[in-house]
Amino acid sequence: MSTHQAIAILDSGVGGLTVAKEVMRQLPRERVLYFGDTARAPYGPRSKEEVALFTRQIVDYLLQFDPKMIVIACNTATAVAIEAIRTNVSVPVLGVITPGARAAIKQTKNGQIGVIGTEGTIRSGAYVTALRRISPGVKVVSLACPTLVPLVEKGMFRSEEASDVVCEALRPLRNETIDTLILGCTHYPFLADRIKRCMGEDVALISSADQTARDISTLLSHTGQLESSNEVPVHRFFCSGDPRTFQWIAQDWLNEQIHVTPVMWQVPKFI
Known part of the structure; x- marks a missing residue:
């Protein structure tokens, strides 16, 4: 596995940006792939089955980019789905x-x-x-x-x-x-x-967020996967809802300009 692969972070919406910000601060060489499921947030009131399905959908989407790890930056999804996700993917999966x-x-x-x-x-x-x-x-x-x-x-x-x-x-x-x-x-x-x-x-x-970023750093160091390039990383952001609202909140929180790619699900969903 290459050190140049990105860290994939997912959340029900914009909340996981708090984790992404810490990762970008503590590991400034790493590339981040972020997915916010803003069309279906919040996850809290939903059933376990819904949350598990949504989490799996997002993980499957992010895996196409060949990340070196998955970070479930959503407490509800971590509580419900992390063990099943770990069983079904070949990269490390961290929760919060x-x-x-x-x-x-x-x-x-x-x-x-x-x-x-x-x-x-x-x-x-x-x-x-x-x-x-x-x-x-x-x-x-x-x-x-x-x-x-x-x-x-x-x-x-x-x-x-x-x-x-x-x-x-x-x-x-x-x-x-x-x-x-x-x-x-x-x-x-x-x-x-x-x-x-x-x-x-x-x-x-x-x-x-702070401790999760530390755990990411420790794991990547242990497996020899810390990014060594001095190039400025290009982060990618995806959301399933209104990209304008997501972009405004993300830019405000991260204090940098970003581009957001909207993702429309093609599979049945609980709404």
């Missing part, structure tokens, strides 16, 4: 739940960790399992926040409305004694400032 859990265990001082995520992620219990696998005695408080992803997908993450919606969504956590909060959806770092304002300075926020 274990890295986030590991970072939270390192951060907490009182052993009380909060997790916010989509309905699907929270319902799966994947973070509770991952956290207790590392530290069996940890206390975990989980909360589904289904109103947050639509704010980000609409590009409203800096609006005053976003502040109100975030504080209302997090209200059940305000009386908990957690000292660490996992942003268990890759969309949520877009709202990190507002989440921090609502939870207070004493609660550390954990985004899986």
Whole structure:
């Protein structure tokens, strides 16, 4: 396998751009292929069967570009589909739940960790399992926040409305004694400032993006696949919904000009 192959990153929408940004920062020589399934976001309210099908569709699409690894930068898809994807592809497949859990265990001082995520992620219990696998005695408080992803997908993450919606969504956590909060959806770092304002300075926020990028770097180094070229990498972006909205959000978040290729699915889908 060549070191010049790209890292493929997929998400239900724009959330995985938080992971892509960290990969581009920590591994500036690597090429990124990014797919956002914006036409069918959010994945959180959908059934396991739907999420598994959609994830497999995107992986199959990205495999045509011969990537050196697949990164499922969607917590819901990681919880539901990662093991099946690993079984059926020949390249490494990384998710975002274990890295986030590991970072939270390192951060907490009182052993009380909060997790916010989509309905699907929270319902799966994947973070509770991952956290207790590392530290069996940890206390975990989980909360589904289904109103947050639509704010980000609409590009409203800096609006005053976003502040109100975030504080209302997090209200059940305000009386908990957690000292660490996992942003268990890759969309949520877009709202990190507002989440921090609502939870207070004493609660550390954990985004899986940084640790996931570190895991990617470690794996590529171990397998001798780190990109060695000094050429400026050309990243490629694909989305299944409105490319204009995706492009605007991506350029704002990544702080660079990009081109987006729209992809229209030719297979039946649950809508």
